[in-house]
Amino acid sequence: MERTHNASEENNSLQRQERRAGHWMMVPALAVIAIITIFPIIYSVWMSLNNVSLTTNGFTMSFAGMKNYGILLKSAVFWQAVWFTFYFSIVTVAIELVLGVLISLSINGIKRLKNISMIVMLIPWALITVISAQMWSYIYNGVYGLLNYILQISQIIPAPITWLGSSSSAVIALMIADIWKTTPFVVIISLAGLQMIPVELYESAYIDGANRWQMFWRVTLPLISGSVALAGLFRILQAFGLFDLPFVLTQGGPGTSTQSLAILSQKVMFQNLSFGPGSAVAVTTVLIVLVISLAFFSVFKKMVSGDRK
Amino acid sequence: MNEPKWRTGLRYVILILFLGIILLPMIWMVITSFKPDLELGLYPPSLVPQSWTGDHYMEAFQKYNFGIYIRNSVIISVISTTLVIILSSLAAFAIALLPVRGKTIIMMALLIISMFPAVAVVTPLYMLLRTLGWLNSFQALIIPYTAFNLPFAIWILRNYFAELPKDLFEAARVDGATVLQTFYQIFVPLTRPGLFTATVFTFISTWTEFFMALVFNQSKEMRTIPVGIALFNGQFYIPYGTIFAGSIVAILPIILITIVFRKWVVSGLTSGAVKG
Numbered sequence: 001m002e003r004t005h006n007a008s009e010e011n012n013s014l015q016r017q018e019r020r021a022g023h024w025m026m027v028p029a030l031a032v033i034a035i036i037t038i039f040p041i042i043y044s045v046w047m048s049l050n051n052v053s054l055t056t057n058g059f060t061m062s063f064a065g066m067k068n069y070g071i072l073l074k075s076a077v078f079w080q081a082v083w084f085t086f087y088f089s090i091v092t093v094a095i096e097l098v099l100g101v102l103i104s105l106s107i108n109g110i111k112r113l114k115n116i117s118m119i120v121m122l123i124p125w126a127l128i129t130v131i132s133a134q135m136w137s138y139i140y141n142g143v144y145g146l147l148n149y150i151l152q153i154s155q156i157i158p159a160p161i162t163w164l165g166s167s168s169s170a171v172i173a174l175m176i177a178d179i180w181k182t183t184p185f186v187v188i189i190s191l192a193g194l195q196m197i198p199v200e201l202y203e204s205a206y207i208d209g210a211n212r213w214q215m216f217w218r219v220t221l222p223l224i225s226g227s228v229a230l231a232g233l234f235r236i237l238q239a240f241g242l243f244d245l246p247f248v249l250t251q252g253g254p255g256t257s258t259q260s261l262a263i264l265s266q267k268v269m270f271q272n273l274s275f276g277p278g279s280a281v282a283v284t285t286v287l288i289v290l291v292i293s294l295a296f297f298s299v300f301k302k303m304v305s306g307d308r309k
Numbered sequence: 310m311n312e313p314k315w316r317t318g319l320r321y322v323i324l325i326l327f328l329g330i331i332l333l334p335m336i337w338m339v340i341t342s343f344k345p346d347l348e349l350g351l352y353p354p355s356l357v358p359q360s361w362t363g364d365h366y367m368e369a370f371q372k373y374n375f376g377i378y379i380r381n382s383v384i385i386s387v388i389s390t391t392l393v394i395i396l397s398s399l400a401a402f403a404i405a406l407l408p409v410r411g412k413t414i415i416m417m418a419l420l421i422i423s424m425f426p427a428v429a430v431v432t433p434l435y436m437l438l439r440t441l442g443w444l445n446s447f448q449a450l451i452i453p454y455t456a457f458n459l460p461f462a463i464w465i466l467r468n469y470f471a472e473l474p475k476d477l478f479e480a481a482r483v484d485g486a487t488v489l490q491t492f493y494q495i496f497v498p499l500t501r502p503g504l505f506t507a508t509v510f511t512f513i514s515t516w517t518e519f520f521m522a523l524v525f526n527q528s529k530e531m532r533t534i535p536v537g538i539a540l541f542n543g544q545f546y547i548p549y550g551t552i553f554a555g556s557i558v559a560i561l562p563i564i565l566i567t568i569v570f571r572k573w574v575v576s577g578l579t580s581g582a583v584k585g
Contacts, residue, residue: 014482015408018406018407018408018482019408019410019486020402021403021407021487021488021489022407022408022409022488023403023404023409025399025400025402025403025407025492026391026399026400026403026404026409026415026486027397028399028400029347029396029399029400029459029463030400030415031455032396032452032455032456032459033419035456036430036452036453036456036457037422037425037457038422040429040430040432040433040434040437041410041425041429041430043328043427043433044430044432044433047432047433047436054439055325057438057440058436058440059436059439059441066393075315076503078485081324103323103327105325105491106319106320106323106324107320107324108321108555109320110320110321110324112319113321113324113342114371116526117328118571119568119571120328120331120332121328121331122567122568122571122574122575123331123335123564123567124331125567125578126513126517126537126560126563126564126566126567127335127517127560127564128516128517128519128538128540128556128559128560128563129517129519129535129555130517130519130535130539131341131535131538131559131560132334132540133332133539133554134538134541134549134553134556135337135385135549135553136334137333137336138337138338138341138348138549138553139337139520143350143352144349144351144352144354144429145349146337146354149352149353152353153353158584160352173472179331180331180334183329185578187327188575188578188579189578189579192575192579193579198446218454225578226331234424237431238424238426240426241426241428241520243426243427243428243519243520244520244539245518247519247523247539248539253499261347261428262426262520263427266428266431266523266524267430269431269432270435270524274471275432275436278432279432281428282428283425283429284430285426285428285429286425286426286429289424289425289426289429290421293421293424301413309455
């Protein structure tokens, strides 16, 4: 009796010691994250409720209530940025997912060229977005761009077009650049999912007389949809920060037709130095991302508890 | 279930078309970087340079400050990546193996924080850095890059630590090893693949980051590669040849890293830890 008591006491003190060690190991990382990400987000909210002006080596604030948000809600430019960011994210991510899954289905099971395909597909992922934007701006150029040349010799267009010069074609041009960079990434995720499906499942479906179409809908799609949908969710959330591509390709133009929330907030803050309204734009972006994250709260929760394979 | 030949053939056609579409714009960039200025604005464009030149590569370094951009990016990325790996492996180990409280909440919070766009924190950080006189400095980017990449690295590493048998930990403890000794003598060597994955992802993300770099470090001497390339516009025309020459030099290191470590990159992309 005495012995077990001692042992459990020893165990407890060991546990306490380990817990203490654990806290010290976590504190540096969590402190850095809290100071550099959580605190500024909260401070953004506070700034968005103030009039902020820069002084020579600092800044001053005076409380303004909801004034900055009032300005936003009445501003057509703001609503246009919200709308553009929304539909750009949803359209590009949807196309990337569908194309990515279709391509992965077509190339799955190919025996040769595996290594080289993987290398080629990884390059756009590692490419600096700003560089791919410069690359596309040269290709889209209205006077000497490669795209015009290709379309002209294929007789699709009669004369060169200034792709970035009109709103609708500029939006499409941005979307193509985004789809070009991200589809290979979706293909990689989807291929990995396909390769995890046991062959026996197809064999038994075959024996049961299922045709290819049925196999796709009943076996393949349900088994890869989890990882692909998750990739899609993360991509949509990231797309709300859309900045690099329009900054280089269109600067938000022509007019304000390709102005994302991040571009708008950067312009308002660092070109017009209106930090109050700019913070309000930033806070709105965060709110949207937060709402989407919370809507998928259960998905995240499953990731935390469920992935201890 | 053998496929008919035409079907296999079709698969190869799709694969090659797909790889071609990925490669074509990049090949065009490489070709353009070797064309003399006079050829850059030709229409129809010359598909192969009529005369090859390496001048743009010289210009990128001599006339434009490309060497400085690369130096800045190397310093900032290497230091931030090192910090991220040290801090995240300690934290991930504690979350995976030690009896600390609030694990689930911490992991959820990290996941959601890693979703926040940079625009959420840029203004307060700008104000802070400005007040401290730290705009246009290495630490102006090293500190936020470290903070922003920690959540994802902790996620990856926690998964690797959690997959190792817990008995290892208990055995080492019974033998009298301290928690820290157990960590770096036994667990760190065993999670090498996870450390590779976290290192490659952090390095690439710091090497390619643009928004914060643009806002915090605008002065010519402190620009990183992405800022240098984005603001690389000549006075009267856009010097595409030089931009591409510099770009190619700037992406070669990360493309090589990605190719060499592709196994770990792919495992990081697909292990539920998704980051585009």
